[in-house]
Amino acid sequence: MYAPIQVTSVDFSEGRMIPRQYTCDAADVSPPLRWSGWPQETQSFALLCEDPDAPGGTFTHWVVFNIPLRTPEMADRVAPDRILPTGAVQGNNDFGKIGYGGPCPPSGLHRYLFKIYALDSTLQLDPGATRTELLTAMEGHILSQGQLMGRYQRQETISQHDSRVQHHT
Numbered sequence: 001m002y003a004p005i006q007v008t009s010v011d012f013s014e015g016r017m018i019p020r021q022y023t024c025d026a027a028d029v030s031p032p033l034r035w036s037g038w039p040q041e042t043q044s045f046a047l048l049c050e051d052p053d054a055p056g057g058t059f060t061h062w063v064v065f066n067i068p069l070r071t072p073e074m075a076d077r078v079a080p081d082r083i084l085p086t087g088a089v090q091g092n093n094d095f096g097k098i099g100y101g102g103p104c105p106p107s108g109l110h111r112y113l114f115k116i117y118a119l120d121s122t123l124q125l126d127p128g129a130t131r132t133e134l135l136t137a138m139e140g141h142i143l144s145q146g147q148l149m150g151r152y153q154r155q156e157t158i159s160q161h162d163s164r165v166q167h168h169t
């Protein structure tokens with residue numbers, strides 16, 4: 001087994017809050033991501049962004065696959081195009097749309113996992129593939145993976161919580 005891939009963003013660190021601009025409460029655009037330390041045998045990358053704290057189970061915010069080796073990053077504000085200029089392909093998120101859909105938790109503080117997979121091949125999937133289809137296609141092809149975890153809580157939830165705390169003190 002290979003060492004984990006290192007995944008970073010210039011806008012938030014592991015375990016820290018995701019800036020509001022990358023959520024449904026603002027511009028709802030994708031954050032910049034960069035990764036390093038993948039195995040030499042890697043042929044392509046895949047990316048998933050998931051909320052494991054969603055009330056109905058894991059909620060998928062972004063599906064991207066066939067990311068070329070020459071592009072070990074995703075710029076911010078990735079367009080919701082089926083096929084990106086780099087050749088990477090975007091799937092459907094659980095909002096039912098192609099591309100990124102930012103954090104939008106109904107209540108409380110949620111974790112968002114930006115997962116990068118190094119694969120030993122490119123995948124034979126169509127644009128619009130779902131998380132489940134991607135996970136199935138990646139079986140037996142994952143060389144290494146890594147993730148960046150960010151957190152988000154909607155402002156009105158924080159304000160309501162703060163006011164309740166103030167009333168009890």
